[in-house]
Amino acid sequence: MKIGDSAFRTIWCDGDSRVVNVIDQTVLPHRFAIKTLHSATDAALAIRDMTVRGAPLIGAAGAYGLALAMNQDPSDAHLQSAFDQLLVARPTAVNLRWALERMRGHLGPIAPDRRRNAAYAEAAAIADEDVAVCSALGQHGAELIAAAWRRTGRSQPVNVLTHCNAGWLATVDWGTALAPVYKAHRAGVPVHVWVDETRPRNQGASLTAYELGSEGVPHTVVVDNVGGHLMQHGMVDLCIVGTDRTTRTGDVCNKVGTYLKALAAHDNGVPFYVALPASTIDWRMRDGVKEIPIEEREATEVTHMSGETAEGDIATIRVTPKNSPALNYGFDVTPARLVTGLITERGVCAASEAGLLSLFPGEERAA
Ligand SMILES: CSC[C@@H](O)[C@@H](O)C(=O)COP(=O)(O)O
Numbered sequence: 055m056k057i058g059d060s061a062f063r064t065i066w067c068d069g070d071s072r073v074v075n076v077i078d079q080t081v082l083p084h085r086f087a088i089k090t091l092h093s094a095t096d097a098a099l100a101i102r103d104m105t106v107r108g109a110p111l112i113g114a115a116g117a118y119g120l121a122l123a124m125n126q127d128p129s130d131a132h133l134q135s136a137f138d139q140l141l142v143a144r145p146t147a148v149n150l151r152w153a154l155e156r157m158r159g160h161l162g163p164i165a166p167d168r169r170r171n172a173a174y175a176e177a178a179a180i181a182d183e184d185v186a187v188c189s190a191l192g193q194h195g196a197e198l199i200a201a202a203w204r205r206t207g208r209s210q211p212v213n214v215l216t217h218c219n220a221g222w223l224a225t226v227d228w229g230t231a232l233a234p235v236y237k238a239h240r241a242g243v244p245v246h247v248w249v250d251e252t253r254p255r256n257q258g259a260s261l262t263a264y265e266l267g268s269e270g271v272p273h274t275v276v277v278d279n280v281g282g283h284l285m286q287h288g289m290v291d292l293c294i295v296g297t298d299r300t301t302r303t304g305d306v307c308n309k310v311g312t313y314l315k316a317l318a319a320h321d322n323g324v325p326f327y328v329a330l331p332a333s334t335i336d337w338r339m340r341d342g343v344k345e346i347p348i349e350e351r352e353a354t355e356v357t358h359m360s361g362e363t364a365e366g367d368i369a370t371i372r373v374t375p376k377n378s379p380a381l382n383y384g385f386d387v388t389p390a391r392l393v394t395g396l397i398t399e400r401g402v403c404a405a406s407e408a409g410l411l412s413l414f415p416g417e418e419r420a421a
Pocket residue numbers: 107108109110147217218219220221224225229230231257295296297298308309384
């Protein structure tokens with residue numbers, strides 16, 4: 055997508071260069087900086103400290119992390135140790151395991167002296183596929199936005215509420231929840247986005263607002279707790295969010311606070327959609343609340359906030375009393391019964407096992 059006049063992906067290699075470039079998301083929207091990753095350790099750190107974040111991008115970064123590992127030492131032992139190191143970088147987004155298993159499955163049968171090129175090619179294939187998949191699911195989701203517009207008699211912009219950042223910065227390009235917005239906007243459907251700020255790390259206020267602004271999509275940043283009020287007053291036509299892991303039964307794990315939005319949507323008859331590539335489906339899990347590992351991050355993300363000062367410096371300030379403890383669960387699970395539909399690259403389906411299997415037949419065995 056565009057930043058100024060230039061088109062960017064979130065992760066890429068320059069030509070035959072063996073290093074991997076990423077957009078540093080920890081300094082957006084105040085700075086635009088590119089970080090270069092030289093090793094699997096760099097990639098693991100970038101995932102852990104959220105230089106790169108968002109489930110599909112975490113997967114692509116894991117894949118490139120294994121390519122960097124193969125560049126250093128293509129042995130079986132190093133393939134496995136880099137796999138283990140990357141797998142634990144963040145626990146909730148299943149795309150990481152999906153991408154690492156795909157890379158290991160591809161590289162394992164290849165002789166070590168031929169693994170280097172094969173690893174970069176496979177990581178690039180994962181990245182390219184993510185772009186195509188997000189574009190396709192965006193097209194399906196845009197039809198839902200266009201239908202909402204038709205229901206208003208084409209008289210009003212469609213108001214979409216989203217939580218966290220599930221735009222192109224969270225993927226390789228296009229995004230998941232925001233891909234339908236971009237496709238609808240480009241097709242001339244007037245759309246306005248309510249952007250939840252998404253405490254504690256403010257991915258909505260900093261990243262979603264940044265990308266929507268860069269693409270010229272009308273949007274308004276709102277505090278996390280206002281969604282219920284907006285819905286009660288008919289100010290939201292549909293919610294679209296992303297997900298870090300969706301069970302085969304359609305339970306959806308996403309950034310903490312998503313569940314409360316789904317409850318408010320349910321109570322107010324507002325459709326609640328979740329956009330995801332198939333790589334985010336965990337076919338091995340059935341009960342999202344009981345089985346999905348929920349990341350717990352540092353309490354300092356709650357006790358402190360960062361932003362730009364009037365002088366243009368980036369500063370961090372404490373917002374809680376010095377001795378108050380804080381708890382920081384990164385994600386929550388929205389049960390399938392609160393989800394109107396899942397927007398995938400193969401179309402929109404019910405949030406249920408039958409719904410998912412209707413689009414992705416052949417996954418029965420993974421139960
Ligand atoms: C297309 S991304 C879907 C999810 O990864 C996104 O909604 C989200 O929760 C991101 O969380 P983050 O902690 O910023 O990685």
